[in-house]
C-alpha cells in the first residue's frame with residue numbers, strides 16, 4: 001500500500017510552488033493571484049526563498065531598492081487591481097524585515113492584500129545570536145519580526161517545515177477575504193527555509209479562491225430602505241470599498257433614480273465621474289463646499305465602503321443635524337457598526353443594487369434636487385477659479401494640478417500620498433475613470449508616491465501614470481525611480497518644490513506655532529535655528545542621476561511643454577516645478593482636531609487654544 005503522494009522540497013521551495021498555483025475568481029472571472037515576488041536579498045533569504053525563486057522563474061522576481069518601497073508598490077498594485085491580484089515580498093532578517101513594517105501598516109490600514117515573507121532568526125538557536133539578531137533577556141521566542149504583529153491581519157512564524165501547509169491556507173483565506181484583507185506576515189527562520197520535508201502533493205494543486213459578494217441581510221435591507229424613504233436630506237458617502245467591489249454602475253443608477261447626492265472620500269473618489277449630476281465632490285477636512293454643506297444638513301447618511309476616518313467626518317463635526325442617522329454599507333462588520341449605524345454588512349455593489357430595487361421609484365424632493373444642483377455648480381465654479389489662477393511664477397499648486405489634470409487623458413492615473421497634495425487633489429482633480437485617482441490617504445505615508453506609482457503601472461501598463469509628489473516626500477524615497485528604469489515601466493513624476501513642508505508649515509501657522517521646523521533651510525548661526533537661506537537642492541540633477549529624464553518648469557507654458565515631452569519619452573520622466581508654498585487652497589467649512597497646548601508661554605498659542613476649545617464643542621458622538 002502506498003500513502004498519499006508527497007514531494008520532497010525545502011520549505012522555501014514549497015512556499016514558492018504553492019504561490020504559483022493560487023488563483024482567484026469573482027463574477028466568473030478567474031486569474032492568478034500572485035503577480036510575482038518583490039525582494040531584496042541578504043543572508044536571511046538568499047539561499048532559502050532566493051534559491052526557490054531561481055528554480056521557479058514562472059513566479060517573476062523583482063529587485064527593489066528599499067524594502068518599504070517594495071511593499072508600497074505591492075499595496076498599490078493590489079489597490080489598482082481591485083484587490084484581485086497581489087505580490088509577495090521577501091526580505092532578509094533584521095533591518096530588511098523591519099523596513100517593511102511601515103508599508104505593512106499602510107497596506108493593512110488601506111485594506112490591501114500583501115504577503116510579507118521576512119527572514120527570521122534560526123529556529124534551531126545553537127548559533128545564536130546570529131548577525132542582526134535582537135536578543136531579549138526574558139525570552140528566546142522573540143525577534144524583530146514580532147513588530148509585524150500589530151500591523152498584520154494574519155501573522156505566523158514557520159518554525160518547522162511541516163507547519164507551512166496550514167499557515168499558507170490561513171494566509172490565503174485572509175488575503176482573499178474582502179473583509180479581513182491586509183498585510184499577511186509569514187516569518188521564515190533562515191535555517192527552516194532550507195530544510196527539506198515530504199510535502200503532500202495536494203498542497204500544490206491548482207486552487208481557486210472564490211471572492212464572495214456578501215448580500216445584505218433581508219430585514220436590515222428593508223429597514224435601510226425605510227429610513228431612506230423617510231429621509232428629506234439624504235447623502236451618500238463613498239469610500240474605497242465601492243471601487244473595489246466595482247459598484248460604479250449600481251451607484252450611478254441609484255443616485256440618478258433617487259437624486260441622492262454622492263460625496264467622495266479619498267479612496268472612493270472616481271467611483272462616479274466628476275461631472276455626474278449627483279457627484280458633489282470631496283467631503284470632510286479636504287472636502288469642498290458642496291459636500292460639506294450637504295453633510296452639515298443631512299438627516300440620513302449612507303456611508304458605503306468607507307472607514308469613516310477623521311478626514312471624511314471632519315473629526316465628527318461634519319454632521320450637525322440633530323436627528324441625523326447613519327446606514328453603513330460595508331463588508332467589514334466593524335466598519336458597518338461605526339457611528340451607531342444601521343449595519344448593512346454587505347458587498348457594496350450587491351447592497352446598492354438591492355437598495356435601488358427596494359426603494360421602488362423613491363426620489364428626493366424637487367427642492368432638494370435643485371439645491372444639490374446649485375451647490376454643485378457653485379463648487380465647480382470655485383474649482384475653476386482655483387485651477388486657472390494664472391499667478392506666479394512661482395505657480396500655485398492648484399494651478400499645477402489644473403494643468404496636469406487638463407493634460408491627462410480619461411484613463412490616466414494620478415498617484416499621490418502625503419503633504420498638501422492629497423487635500424488639493426481631493427478637492428480639485430476631475431476624475432473620469434474609477435481607477436483614475438490613486439491617493440494613499442489611509443496612512444498618508446511620505447515616500448509612497450513613486451513606489452506606489454510603480455505598482456499602479458504594473459497593474460495596468462496601458463495607462464499613463466502621473467505621480468504628483470512634494471519635495472519632502474521625494475527626498476524621503478525616490479529610490480524606485482531606479483526600479484522603474486530597470487523594468488521599463490514609465491512614470492511621469494511631477495515634483496512640486498516648495499522648499500519644505502508646506503502642509504505641516506500651514507498647520508503649524510494655524511496653531512500659532514509660526515511654521516517652526518518645516519522649511520528646508522540652513523542653520524542660521526545668528527539665531528541658532530533652521531531659518532537661514534533655502535537649501536540648494538537640485539532635484540532635476542538628482543533624478544537624472546537615478547536614470548530618469550528630467551526637466552524643470554517655471555511657467556505654466558513650460559509645464560505644458562514638459563508634459564508633452566514626458567508623454568513622448570519612453571522612460572520615467574521627472575518634471576520639477578517650483579510652487580509657492582504660501583499660496584494654499586482654502587478649507588471649506590470643515591475642522592480637523594489637532595490638539596493645541598493647554599498652557600504655553602506663547603501668546604499666539606494661548607489665543608488659538610481658546611478657538612480650539614470652542615471648535616471642539618461641535619464634535620458629536622453618535623451612540
Ligand SMILES: Cc1ncc(C[n+]2csc(CCOP(=O)(O)OP(=O)(O)O)c2C)c(N)n1
Nearest residue numbers: 419420444446470471472473500501502503
Ligand atoms: C513617513 C511620514 N513622516 C512624516 C509625516 C508627516 N508629514 C505629513 S506631510 C509632511 C510634509 C510633506 O512635505 P512635502 O512632501 O514637501 O509636501 P508639502 O507639505 O510641501 O506639500 C510631513 C512631514 C508623514 N505623513 N509621513
Ligand SMILES: [Mg+2]
Nearest residue numbers: 470471472500
Ligand atoms: Mg514641500
